Amino acid sequence: MMRIRDLSNQELADRLAQGLDLQTGPFIFHIQSREAPVFSGLRRLYADFPVSKEALRDFHVRVRRPANLRRWYHPQVVFEHDRASPFKPLPANHAFASLEWGMNWCIAGYAHQYLTLHAAVLERNGRAVMLPGEPGAGKSTLTAALSLSGWRLLTDETALVDLDTGVLWPMARPINLKNHSIDIIQAFSSEAIFGDKAFDTHKGTVAHLKPSLDTVLRMDESCRIGWVIFPRWQANSPARLTRRPRADTFVFAAENSFNYSVLGETGFRTLDRLIREADCYDFRYSKLEDAVLAFERLST
Amino acid sequence: MSTPAVPETRSWRIAPAGQLLTAEFDGQTVVYHTGAGHTHWVSPVAAEVLNCLNRSIQDEAGLYAALSELVSQEDMPMLAGSLRETLDHLKNLSLIEPA
Amino acid sequence: MNAAFQRLLTALHQPETMTSLTEREWDALLRHSRSASLLSRLALDVQTCQGWDALPLRVRQHMRAATFVAERQIRAVRWEVHKMHEALGHLDIPIVLLKGAAYVMDDLPPARGRLFGDIDLLVPRDRLGDVEMQLRLHGWHGTHHDAYDQRYYRQWMHEIPPVTHITRGSTLDVHHNILPLTARLKPQASDLLAALHPIAGYSNLYRLGNADLILHSATHLFHEGEWAHALRDLVDLDTLLRHFASKPGFLKALHARAETLGLQKPLQYALQSTQALLLTPLPELDLTAPSNKSANVLINRPFVHGFASAHRDLSGPGSDLALFALYIRSHWLRMPMHLLLPHLLHKALARSKTGKE
Numbered sequence: 001m002m003r004i005r006d007l008s009n010q011e012l013a014d015r016l017a018q019g020l021d022l023q024t025g026p027f028i029f030h031i032q033s034r035e036a037p038v039f040s041g042l043r044r045l046y047a048d049f050p051v052s053k054e055a056l057r058d059f060h061v062r063v064r065r066p067a068n069l070r071r072w073y074h075p076q077v078v079f080e081h082d083r084a085s086p087f088k089p090l091p092a093n094h095a096f097a098s099l100e101w102g103m104n105w106c107i108a109g110y111a112h113q114y115l116t117l118h119a120a121v122l123e124r125n126g127r128a129v130m131l132p133g134e135p136g137a138g139k140s141t142l143t144a145a146l147s148l149s150g151w152r153l154l155t156d157e158t159a160l161v162d163l164d165t166g167v168l169w170p171m172a173r174p175i176n177l178k179n180h181s182i183d184i185i186q187a188f189s190s191e192a193i194f195g196d197k198a199f200d201t202h203k204g205t206v207a208h209l210k211p212s213l214d215t216v217l218r219m220d221e222s223c224r225i226g227w228v229i230f231p232r233w234q235a236n237s238p239a240r241l242t243r244r245p246r247a248d249t250f251v252f253a254a255e256n257s258f259n260y261s262v263l264g265e266t267g268f269r270t271l272d273r274l275i276r277e278a279d280c281y282d283f284r285y286s287k288l289e290d291a292v293l294a295f296e297r298l299s300t
Numbered sequence: 301m302s303t304p305a306v307p308e309t310r311s312w313r314i315a316p317a318g319q320l321l322t323a324e325f326d327g328q329t330v331v332y333h334t335g336a337g338h339t340h341w342v343s344p345v346a347a348e349v350l351n352c353l354n355r356s357i358q359d360e361a362g363l364y365a366a367l368s369e370l371v372s373q374e375d376m377p378m379l380a381g382s383l384r385e386t387l388d389h390l391k392n393l394s395l396i397e398p399a
Numbered sequence: 400m401n402a403a404f405q406r407l408l409t410a411l412h413q414p415e416t417m418t419s420l421t422e423r424e425w426d427a428l429l430r431h432s433r434s435a436s437l438l439s440r441l442a443l444d445v446q447t448c449q450g451w452d453a454l455p456l457r458v459r460q461h462m463r464a465a466t467f468v469a470e471r472q473i474r475a476v477r478w479e480v481h482k483m484h485e486a487l488g489h490l491d492i493p494i495v496l497l498k499g500a501a502y503v504m505d506d507l508p509p510a511r512g513r514l515f516g517d518i519d520l521l522v523p524r525d526r527l528g529d530v531e532m533q534l535r536l537h538g539w540h541g542t543h544h545d546a547y548d549q550r551y552y553r554q555w556m557h558e559i560p561p562v563t564h565i566t567r568g569s570t571l572d573v574h575h576n577i578l579p580l581t582a583r584l585k586p587q588a589s590d591l592l593a594a595l596h597p598i599a600g601y602s603n604l605y606r607l608g609n610a611d612l613i614l615h616s617a618t619h620l621f622h623e624g625e626w627a628h629a630l631r632d633l634v635d636l637d638t639l640l641r642h643f644a645s646k647p648g649f650l651k652a653l654h655a656r657a658e659t660l661g662l663q664k665p666l667q668y669a670l671q672s673t674q675a676l677l678l679t680p681l682p683e684l685d686l687t688a689p690s691n692k693s694a695n696v697l698i699n700r701p702f703v704h705g706f707a708s709a710h711r712d713l714s715g716p717g718s719d720l721a722l723f724a725l726y727i728r729s730h731w732l733r734m735p736m737h738l739l740l741p742h743l744l745h746k747a748l749a750r751s752k753t754g755k756e
Contacts, residue, residue: 056422056457060430082430083711112464246325247341254332254339261337262471265321268332268339272323317481318474335478 005047013039019060021052025171025219026160027111029103030057033095035077037196038063041096045174045195045208048216059106063099065092081106094198097206100176107158107171108258114169115161115270116258121154121168122146124299127226128168130159130278132256138233141181142291144209148189149292151299153215154223158258163266166273167222172215174208182207188288227298228253228278231285239290241281241298249280311359311399312387320354320395322347336394344370346386350395357399360387400703404713407431411634412678414444418453425458427712435709436631438462439469440512472515476503479518479569484601486537487522490529493592494604495521497574497615501606502635504598508642509635517561517570521607524575524588531559531573538565547745555581555734577615578622581734586618586660609643610656617669618662624729626705626722633706636669637677644681672702701725 004022007015016039019032031038062080066089070076076089079102086105090098108116120131120143129151131139140156147153154160154170161168174195177185182205185192193210228249229241253271254260260267285291314320318335329347332339342350345367352358352366364383371379390396406428410417420428432438442462445451451459480500487494495501497519502510522530539562543549552560557576563569576588594608607615616639620632643649657666673679704721707714730739 054422054457056426056429056455058457058461082434110461110464112467113460245328247328247330250323250325250330251339251341259467260339262467264334264467264471264474265319266467268321268323275325315481317477334474335481337475337478 002051002053003047004042004049004051007051009043012043015051016042021054021057022046023050023052023219024103024173025154026169027059027107027171028052028054028057029106030060031063031099032061033063033099035063035065035092035095037093037095037097037198038099041099041174041195041208044193045210047210048213049172049219059103059110061099061102061106063095063102079105091200094201094206096195096208097176097198097201100174100208103173104157107160111160112259112262113163115163115260115263115267115274117159117161117253117260118157118256118258119159119253120156121159121170122151123154123168123170123223124151124296126223127299128154128223129227129229129295129298130168130225131229131231132253133157134230134232137231138181139231140175140177141184141233141288142231142285144175144177144181144185144192145188145288145292146295147175147209147212147215148185148191149296151295152218153211161270161274162222163263163270166270166277167224169222170215170219172211172219174211176206176208178206179204184288185209225274225278228275228280229283230281231283231291233286234284235286237284237286239283239285239287239294241283241294244280244282246275246278246280249278250275309359309361311357312353312363312396313357313399314350314353315394315397320350322350322354331395333395338393340393340395342390343386345382346390349383349386349390353396360384363387400707401713401715403427403431403710404707407435407437407630407713408676410441411437411444412637414441415448415450417441417445418450422455422457425455429458429461431710431713433461433465436514436628437512437634437709438465439514440634442466443469443512466512469512469514472513473503473510475569476500476515476518479567479571480504480601480604482537482564482567483518483520483534483571484604486533486539487530488601488603490526490533491603492523492526492530493595495592495595496598496604496606497521497577498619498635501598501612504601504604505596505606507612507639509638513631513635517572519572519574521574521577521588521591523592527559527573527575531562534562534571534573538567539563539571540565542570551742555579555738557582577618579733581738582622583732583735584618584661584664586614586662590660609649610653611660613639613643613653613669614657614660614662614666618665621665621668621702622729622732623705624726626708626725628709630706630709633672633676637673637679640670640673640679640681644679647682650681668702671699672706675699676703676706701728 016033019030022029022031060082063077065071066076066078070089075092077092077095077098078085078089079087079098118133120139121128131143133139143156153172154168156175159168195208197205197207199205230244250271315333315335318333321332323330329342330339331342331350348367348370349363352363367379367383406424410428432441442465496504499513499515500518541560542563543560548560552558556579558572558574561570561572577586578584591607591611594611595605596608598604598606616632616636620629623629657663701721701724704714704718705725708722734742
């Protein structure tokens, strides 16, 4: 199986110019771009990912310069899916972040063969923990720390729940971190490998963390849910798990799903099965190391 | 304008143009109407009202009778008010409507 | 017509051929059909002809996803119609559902696998005021507030400005005829209202008569300025024709009705287009006599470009010019020159103003 790291710089650049077929879990993205940040992002963060040989790709995406003045003057880039741009243009040095957000958009907008939830998912000892995305709760930082502490990352953003079996499917893609989180994680582990920072995005300073080799090699491996945990960083708080009613968790998950309403009854039944199988908690913490320890205890 | 007295014989049904789905977790009920498209966590009284209406159209007297079976003696005096509030609440959520 | 467009058309009128497409061909067809809002339709068709299991897994996944979207939209239409009826049903006037909403509520074949936008209604012109008021009371509010737009709709067009629901965000387009007051063709609303079919389960709710359904769809399509949804609309027409035209005498009655309403030209274009592109089987050999043969030949090529405009890959050179011609033509059909020119100027100025912001 050919992986990105097997391509020379020239080969990678050439493929990207024509269209590179990248596999991320169940999806194949046909990515076309001549932008330097896209090249470096793929080179460094997607090094272990398979280059697909399939003729049928799920999403055709491009990151390119617009055909106007902004091609050269304060250069911008535009993300396109199948030659249509759903977003406003971004500064050219945000090209890789733009690709990542665009890929998330494709999955959230089209992949209704799954129930998709806005949550991080990690697995350890055969069971997954799902961390739903309460804004400002520090979920991404915790996700990154766990992924550097023996947990296999399935996703940092978009949980894929199988409609027929209820298992969770991975994508294993780089973790999106912003501002302070980047520094915290860099300090947390010397093994953390980051892509280039993009400054002044709508989320502030943004960078992506390279997923571990194990995570990427196991991108075809699904697993069952163990826990749904709502993490919240709180100053001076000891690490503490408290039970959260399943009914409340259900409603929150439904409201934070990308496609629950599209799926109708199927979405309801799938979420029912998922929540029923999971132990649901609220989690408070202030020290990242305490949090990691608490999760480790949970999974043994 | 004075509020008209709610007649006990008003009948109710689950909002048509969709299905009402329910799931119970640890004694608590979550409901979803496929037409209205929203998901809610409802009280035990509301859950029972919806259960009854899911089986058939009911008037308020019938609902009151069904609920009396489940409510303790000391809660009985509050049942009528509770039922009326619940019906209003469920109507505002577009889950039920007058039949 | 290029190969990609032909492949999409063939998939539509011969769904069993989908089972022999290669993965490379699917890579393109999935995107093209999705762009044309027809992927869910293909999904249903391939299941109907028992071809589902022969498809590549990845194709089935995309089709399954598209089917969920189509089913969701049907639920949404049913709900919106229910809510609209809560607002308008007691007015004791006929409320006529048009196009997509009519197909859904009367369980007509075009509803299968279709994607829907706004809900279109037709009501008697003299009751528009009551209708607007009831809608406003129930949470629908107007979106076009400037005086020019208001006048454009009320004085010239056949509809009031679209109204959007304040919490649900759904939009209703309320018409009093199927063509603008200023248009060159002038079907009489009273004729349409005299031939309605009731919709079961809802008082005062109707759809147009069988022939009028087809004529409305044809008229709307061939007056259209933006052709992005044209292929989907053509599929609707083809589906309606296949459904109704199997009954003997229907086509004759359809032509007669077109004459009554003055809609022979749109019908002629419709029958030519569906037969040419979707191979609609019409029992009586349809020899619609073009009133002007040479104009006919010129018109058809832009139409093909119009239908192909669903995706960039489907059209070839000359497409931009053809689409522009269709755009101008639609305005010409809707408004006489003395109104059209100032209107286009106004639109151009308004657009350049917002462009500067």
